[in-house]
Amino acid sequence: MTTEPIQTHSTAVNGVHINGVINHPDISYQLGDFAIDEYRPVRIAVIGAGYSGILAGIRIPQRLKNFELVIYERESGIGGTWYVNRYPTRWSSFYAPGHEILAYLQKTASKYHVEKYVKLQHELSGAEWDEENGKWLLKLTTPDGEVSDAVDVVLNCTGGLSNWNWPDIPGLHDFEGTLVHSAKWTLEKEAWEGKTVAVIGVGSSAIQIVPALQPKAAKVSNFVRGKTWISAPFASREISIRNPGGETHYFTEPEMKEFENTEYYTKFRHDLEDELNAVHGSTQRGHPIQHAAAAVFREAMLRKLAKKPWIAEHLIPDFPVACRRLTPGPGYLEALCEDNVEFVTENIARITPEGIETIDGQHRAFDIIVCATGYDTTYRPRCSIKGRNGVDLQDKWKDFPVNYLSVATDGFPNWFYALGPNSAVGSGSLLVLIEKEIDYLLKIVTKLQRERLKFVEVKKEAVEDFDEYSKTVYSVKCRSWYKMGKEEGRIAGLWPGSTLHALKVFGNPRWEDFNYESADKTHNRFYWLGNGWTIPERDEVGDRAWYLDEIDYPPGS
Incomplete structure (x- = not known):
């Protein structure tokens, strides 16, 4: 048995090089050449610029760092359903008319500078998971032809009421x-x-x-x-x-x-x-x-x-x-x-x-x-989305959109939904649910960045367990978009509980329901700890006493 020094990192502080050296028997482990708060860079694609997409465009710059963001919107303006649905209403201010809702959405997007991330008239026409590189390869149709993009994470914010169809009536x-x-x-x-x-x-x-x-x-x-x-x-x-x-x-x-x-x-x-x-x-x-x-x-x-x-x-x-x-x-x-x-x-x-x-x-x-015949409410995507082993989400969700907490499904790593299947509500505010879903998803993206993960993928057994839970409610016979336009069958549209119930669920991710893989070729789960430094110490920038601003004083103090 021999003991050799292993140089793990060299950095400069005040012009002096500090070498990280570990002496340990029979260990050849190279520390990461990064500070612990120097998060893995990610490129994120948001699909849709309606309520969910606008909110994602606000929260991602607020919550994340070291990211690239693009929001792809198929229409020629921001606003999602409210941009397209311009039918007349006589509803008063208490029930805001559509043009006021659209104006609010566009004003909010402008206030928080969301437009700079948006590419209009870019409709998703295909997506495929690149297993080797941990990327989603996107194809998008534009007025000038097809374009492509490679991203680390996709947040699908198209919602359940975005694909409308003509009714099947002869002539x-x-x-x-x-x-x-x-x-x-x-x-x-x-x-x-x-x-x-x-x-x-x-x-x-x-x-x-x-x-x-x-x-x-x-x-x-x-x-x-x-x-x-x-x-x-x-x-x-x-x-x-x-x-x-x-x-x-x-x-x-x-x-x-x-x-x-x-x-x-x-x-x-x-x-x-x-x-x-x-x-x-x-x-x-x-x-x-x-x-x-x-x-x-x-x-x-x-x-x-x-x-x-x-x-x-x-x-x-x-x-x-x-x-x-x-x-x-x-x-x-x-x-x-x-x-x-x-x-x-x-x-x-x-x-x-x-x-x-x-x-x-x-x-x-x-x-x-x-x-006034509604939408395709099956949640089955209109274009091919191929996940692991070439499985197409069009086929996987052909009969029913089996999912995990409305935000993910197995076999599709780093592909997440806001306002996906089973996320509408029978009572209460839908907007606050969207807000909590986006926060929940960004906690997942933050984990992927902080721990330098290649992917986060929900486990198949977690999907199956949620499917078993969610199929037990809202089962009365009546034709409804909640049931994908059918009189009888499974509920695809609604969250299996109240709005407040959903907010509690989205408060904290249940990490044991996911599989992960490191983006770096290392056997050590703590590679993400980096070289022992933080950016404020290493680069002499920022606050080195930030924890004093986060003191949680108990009541009465």
Whole structure:
């Protein structure tokens, strides 16, 4: 046995070279030539510039260091769903209209300088995991042709409501009038004035569109094949205070001025969120809150449909509240009772060049057909995404998007989702869930950087266990996008619990549910500790007493 000195690192402090030398029998281990806080550099691609993508563009520069960031957005502007969905609404300020939501998103993106990371009109057309180099090789379609990129981490922020489809109705594209989808609104302002308009669907989009078209259109025919609950206004306590008996409220100038008071606005917001988070019981089968909600909604729907009571027989569900997405829909039921609105329950047989023919043989002519028929909610990607061993996510999620906590799936290292499968909520605020998901994912990226990992990949058994847990809720029979547009089957859309439940889950990653591999060719798990230095000491820059700013004083001190 021999003992030889092993030189591990040489660096300069005040011009003097400091050699790290270890004397130890039979060990040949080279320390990393980096400080412990000199994190591994990573290139991150965010797919989508909607709510999640904008938030990622804010938090990544705030939370991470030593990174490159690019946000790929397929549309020609920032805003995601709210950039594309520009259909008219009559919702007031309490329920902000779409153009105000879009303006807020774009203002926020500008305020935090997110635009500098965004590449517009770049649509993901393919992705493949490069096992040897630990990279995702991306292909993107642009107006100038296809481009490629190689990144360490992908945050897919496209959400579940981004891929819209035309309905499968015979003759749809034979229609010679104006055909429009609610998810890709192309009608100019009030282009429906004096026109006959068909609106197909009774989801949240149709419920907003019908009352917006009704005042100006000559006639609106709403084709409805299913049933839905029209709920009481969300967070209605504030409405009742400001507009007793009303369903919405238009903020006055003095009220808007009050919001400039930070303390007042904070309390207002807190009270709204508190009320939103108080009704999770309405989503639980047999819960007293659910029974009470159904009774209240039924009474209100019957009252508003008194002029055309037969509609209630076709519209009021026999399934529980929240089996489908709840929508308050101010003005929808009232619009159905107007003389120029027709409620059509017969199924559509086909679409002709002039209009729509129903299965009873009746034909109606229209100038405009609006398909408020929603999205592809299967979460199956539209392009090929190949992970380990060439497995394509299109095939893996062909029947159901089996996932881990809505953010990952096995076989796809360093590929994560914000607002992925099972992350929508039946009650409460979705935005705060998105915020916590992004924070959660950035904790994973931070671990990858700090510990100099090649990849982080969720374990197959962890995916299977979450799948077993999540399949036990929201199982009542009703057609819903929560069930990928089916009447029966698994829930792909909703988180299996309340919003507050999800926030607790995303508070801290469960690291034992993941597999890791070092990005450096070393057998030693502590290679990431580096050479024993930190950057402020080694380079004589920064604060060398930063810990004094992080003292956690206990109450009463």
